[in-house]
Amino acid sequence: MDLKQLRYFITVAEELSFSKAAQRLHMSQPPLSQQIKALEDEMGVALFVRNRREVRLTEAGTVFLRESRSLLEQFRTAVNVTIRAGHTHVGTLRIGVATSGLMSVMPRLLDLLRAGFPEVEVRISDMQSDDQVSAIAQGALDIGIVHVRPERMDLARHPVVSEPLALVLPEGHAQAGRPDLKLADLADEPMVALARDFGPIVFDAMIAACGVAGFSPRIRHTARSPFTIFQMVRMGFGYALVPRSYQDSAVPGVTWHTPPDAGGDCVRLELIWSERRGSDLARQVATTLAPRIEAALRSAGRAD
Numbered sequence: 001m002d003l004k005q006l007r008y009f010i011t012v013a014e015e016l017s018f019s020k021a022a023q024r025l026h027m028s029q030p031p032l033s034q035q036i037k038a039l040e041d042e043m044g045v046a047l048f049v050r051n052r053r054e055v056r057l058t059e060a061g062t063v064f065l066r067e068s069r070s071l072l073e074q075f076r077t078a079v080n081v082t083i084r085a086g087h088t089h090v091g092t093l094r095i096g097v098a099t100s101g102l103m104s105v106m107p108r109l110l111d112l113l114r115a116g117f118p119e120v121e122v123r124i125s126d127m128q129s130d131d132q133v134s135a136i137a138q139g140a141l142d143i144g145i146v147h148v149r150p151e152r153m154d155l156a157r158h159p160v161v162s163e164p165l166a167l168v169l170p171e172g173h174a175q176a177g178r179p180d181l182k183l184a185d186l187a188d189e190p191m192v193a194l195a196r197d198f199g200p201i202v203f204d205a206m207i208a209a210c211g212v213a214g215f216s217p218r219i220r221h222t223a224r225s226p227f228t229i230f231q232m233v234r235m236g237f238g239y240a241l242v243p244r245s246y247q248d249s250a251v252p253g254v255t256w257h258t259p260p261d262a263g264g265d266c267v268r269l270e271l272i273w274s275e276r277r278g279s280d281l282a283r284q285v286a287t288t289l290a291p292r293i294e295a296a297l298r299s300a301g302r303a304d
Contacts, residue, residue: 161297
């Protein structure tokens with residue numbers, strides 16, 4: 001059975017006349033009759049009742065007409081989508097993102113995708129950087145937004161943003177609002193930290209920043225997400241040191257400070273993808289948009 005036979009069957013069913021159907025198909029009647037007979041023999045059911053006065057569909061023929069039309073429509077859709085994909089950017093992108101990237105990189109990426117690749121469907125997964133690296137290497141993810149460990153990377157990459165760490169204090173904290181507040185001023189206070197298992201790069205950057213400021217942090221509480229951190233800070237469990245982009249989450253009950261002794265732009269995010277296992281669409285999106293995201297975020301940083 002093939003698509004040609006389905007078209008022959010549908011035409012005969014619509015005309016209920018082999019001669020008229022043959023004219024419409026620009027063929028002679030005997031080959032058309034042979035094709036319909038072969039179709040019936042293959043399925044083992046009669047599709048038409050034929051006599052000298054009429055041609056009509058059997059009950060099985062009525063069901064097969066409905067299903068054949070559906071199959072042909074699906075085939076036409078598949079052809080049209082494939083043709084469009086050959087001329088436009090059509091497809092699905094599976095994008096992983098480290099949590100801080102949701103607040104800084106992802107909004108720019110989505111804006112640029114909507115403008116330049118409007119027919120691309122996007123599927124987002126909040127994932128740790130190490131998990132993204134593995135998923136892209138295995139072909140389970142197309143693009144990642146990661147805190148990079150360069151020595152472990154075997155993927156194409158492009159830096160998109162480097163940002164400082166910021167202090168988060170409860171609104172009623174004695175140091176809140178001080179324009180000259182330094183990280184070292186909080187050396188003796190308890191800290192709420194992102195657990196290292198859930199954010200090793202951010203955790204290590206925080207420890208390093210405290211070391212540069214001249215102290216080891218008194219980590220008393222840990223959390224699995226920045227939003228839990230903010231809630232703990234708001235409740236007075238301690239202060240936190242997180243990537244400054246978290247400030248865009250607009251969490252009530254806390255204040256933000258960017259202290260001069262927090263280590264500068266020490267948290268780095270990069271776009272990563274696989275040249276070997278990745279799709280053409282993923283490569284084109286990554287190589288086209290990564291430099292533009294970097295430029296937009298650098299400009300926004302200057303504006304800040």
